[in-house]
Amino acid sequence: MTMFNKVTKTFQWGSHTVTMETGEIARQATGAVLVNIDDTVVLATVVAAKTAKEGQDFFPLTVDYIEKTYAAGRIPGSFFKREAKPSEHETLTSRLIDRPIRPLFPEGFYNEVQLVIHVMSLNPEVSADIAALIASSAALSVSGIPFDGPIGAARVGYVNGEYVLNPGPSELKNSQMNLVVAGTDSAVLMVESEASQLTEEVMLGAVVYGHEQGKVAIAAINDLVREAGKPEWLQAGTWVPPVKDEEFIGKVTRLAEDKLRAAYQIRSKQPRTQALREAYAAVKDALTAQEVAFDEVKVEQLMFDIEARIVRSQILAGEPRIDGRDTRTVRPIEIRTSVLPRTHGSALFTRGETQAMVATTLGTEQDSQLIDALDGEFRDNFIFHYNMPPFATGETGRVGSPKRREIGHGRLAKRALVAVLPSVSEFPYTIRTVSEIFESNGSSSMASVCGGCLSLMDAGVPLKAHVAGIAMGLIKEDNRFAVLTDILGDEDHLGDMDFKVAGTSAGITALQMDIKIQGITKEIMQVALAQAKEARMHILGKMTAALDGSRDDVSEFAPRLYTLKINPEKIRDVIGKGGAVIRALTEETGAQINIADDGTVTVASNDAAKAQDAIKRIEAITAEVEVGKVYEGPITKLLDFGALVNIMPGKDGLLHISQIAHEHVNKVTDYLSEGQIVKVKALDVDDKGRIKLSMKALLEKPAQQPQAQEGSSESDQQN
The missing domain is CATH 3.30.230.70 (GHMP Kinase, N-terminal domain)
Structure with missing residues (x-):
């Protein structure tokens, strides 16, 4: 058992x-x-x-x-x-x-x-x-x-x-x-x-x-x-739903409704918020004056419910929304690019009372983010961070590490943009885009998408298309519903759905939907998607007018990346023992050098001359010795049977004593000395990579002496 x-x-x-x-x-x-x-x-x-x-x-x-x-x-x-x-x-x-x-x-x-x-x-x-x-x-x-x-x-x-x-x-x-x-x-x-x-x-x-x-x-x-x-x-009575006090609800409604309706006639967020605060305070003061015992939390919840009823009923009745718009209108949009002079790319995207300053930085492979995932490590070459300080909503608060909401909004914006990014082979930079929300009144994540796209283009990242994002809302009562384009923060709180859609003129790249009620039908989702597309196209038009495509070149302050391909077997030569060679290359040229396992070498530097110097050195290190080619280099060591000559970086060949001169050479030191620069011809490279060199092959053969030969013939004849 x-x-x-x-x-x-x-x-x-x-x-x-x-x-x-x-x-x-x-x-x-x-x-x-x-x-x-x-x-x-x-x-x-x-x-x-x-x-x-x-x-x-x-x-x-x-x-x-x-x-x-x-x-x-x-x-x-x-x-x-x-x-x-x-x-x-x-x-x-x-x-x-x-x-x-x-x-x-x-x-x-x-x-x-x-x-x-x-x-x-x-x-x-x-x-x-x-x-x-x-x-x-x-x-x-x-x-x-x-x-x-x-x-x-x-x-x-x-x-x-x-x-x-x-x-x-x-x-x-x-x-x-x-x-x-x-x-x-x-x-x-x-x-x-x-x-x-x-x-x-x-x-x-x-x-x-x-x-x-x-x-x-x-x-x-x-x-x-x-x-x-x-x-x-x-059923067990462990929790019992709170019983509504209809008399108290009626009293609060009579005190609050007119004040709340008046507040929602104010179109700007901050004056409206102030009017709402005053309405809440006035209702509490009135209840206190009437000597009515009340719980502040319950009063605030009741007033929020009244707010929701007022706003929702007005929208369903076809009246203007909180800020005076109809259900399909996008708020006014202002765009500026290249706002921050020393960043690699930047854009300021403002839609109504929501504003995102987005900056893009280009880095090398070494700057990519190492992700230690459960199923193994990998590197991420595109990083998107979203920050919203408390002043964005006119409030005070803690400033520090990102909260769950900020992490989520950053990931949504990243998803929207990934589909239009170039491949690493096309654009081998690590890209970090940061969205700073300086004002927030609805859909700051979608403002981050729009600003992020423009910032990337301003940085010279060759995006495949413009990407815009829009947040949709929903008000639903029984069989009546209204889909709202470009929702405000209050419409998000008081509504039934937060539906964010991002994409290009060709289609959707990211979609996020959170629904607070049951009963959302396929028909409602169809209407929301169609309305979102209409708004997306409008925003894309504004973005294209501000910046019609990616800059032709990256910023003068961004590192220049140059790539070359080497034989993977030569990687160890470029790195050197204990990293000595690559470390010396980096220190002497000031360039960053990354080598992939497949032999792709990326050289990064803000100075083109230094990058080219590094490339030439790498090419010299990895170059193969060509049989028959003439090289010039110093003698690094004298041997009894010849000398070692450095013909390429890291490559010494043997100049055998028999290949120094046409005449017989008794002592190497009679002809050569250490440090002497000599010209040699590569005769052979064996299977083990050993190089045979010759000076003799470059020297003119001494002329024959026919007279001596004739004299010897005569003496031979006499003999």
Whole structure:
């Protein structure tokens, strides 16, 4: 008899076999599920507090995705040999899991919930993020915590015109799309994608396909819950939804509605924000004057709900939006390039009250980022960083290391631009682009895409096309809906969807969608994509007018890169013993030198003359000795039987005593001395690389003496 009440469910999912287990591991957690997809094993655990903290006014959900190096049979490379702070990939995957599950917790549920996901084993051809999403959904579903799930998730590739379910890293190399979709049985909640300029129809088809495939996982999770699910908190009375005090709601509404409506007639963000603050304060003062007992947190939540109702009803009624625009208009755009004189490329992109200053720096291979991923190390030659200081929203706050949001926005902008970058062979620079958000009122990540594209072009990076991004919103009530182009920050908070689309005139390069409600239909997504394309084309026109293509050359302040190809067997000659040769080359020429395993040498320098000097030296070191060619060089050593002559850098040949002169040579020192510069001809190079030289071959043969020969003949005859 076992001590575990273990329940296992197995199902076939495309080409993969998926096993879900609960009841054996992590039994102290509120919910725990182990998911195995073809040897990629992920454990998801969830713990929820039974009560909310006093005065809690938000839902404190924490999601931590953790990759253990033992999962891939590796030992951490750090000094302490243990996992340290989360990597960028772990942070992004934590966000990927958080986004689709957060909207499914009930309104008013403020109990602390922590979801921790451990990658325990990794098959390099099965990505752990989809397994983590499935495991998280299952753990929440069996826990009994109030959760309107489960959700399913799937990765979709696009190869040879066909959708591919859950492609592995090898398949993704040949895929034109890498899309992750998550949702419930009835609705899509989250989409994250990068693509190679694909059409709206192909992208929408991928979302629908992925959602359908995710339902297979949902059905299996429901089976697991029926057999192993814990009592639901709602049924057991562990958590009771807060009861609405209709009388108090009515009182606050009467005090607040007119003030809030007046505030939302103000078109500029800062005056509107100030008017809203004053409205909140006035309502609290009025309640205090009426001697009404109230909780400030509840009053603020009620007023936020009133704000949402006012804004949403106005938009659905066809009235102007918060800033006076209609649903399809993009805010005014101003663009400047080459803004920062000493950077390699820069652009200032302003759209309404959102502004991004984007700078691009070009570096060498040595500047590329070394990524220590679970499945091995690799180098990234394109780095995109996004920063948003607190002053961008007129606030004070901590300035320091990037938060999850900043990391996520940077990755989204990077995804949007990767599709149009040149290959490393075409443009062998390491590229770092940094977006500094100086103003933010909606869609700063898409401003980073636009500014990033212009900054790259200003730096002379030969992009294949301009890339623009736009954020779309949604207001939906029953069967009525309105899709909003270029949403403001307030419209993001008060609306039902944040849908970001980036792409070229030919198609989409990145897509991110977060939906806060259920019931988003294919029709709504079609409208959103069509409206986004219209806005994208408008922005692309503005960008092209500002800078119609990449600069013909890189900045005068950027390093110049020169490449040459050498025989891979000669790499050791260029590096030298202990790196002595390449170190001397670098120090003497001031150039940076990188050598790839295939013999590609990249020389970088801000001074073209120094770069050419380094190239000539490398060519001399790696040059092959040509039989029959004449060389000139110093004698490096005298031997009893000849001398060694340095004819090329690192190459000495033997000048045998018999090849010094036509006449008989008794002593080498009678003809040669160390350091003497001599001309020699290469006679031969044997299989071991030994070089035979000759001075004699370059000397004119002495004239014969016929008289002496004739005299000797006469004497012979006399004899």
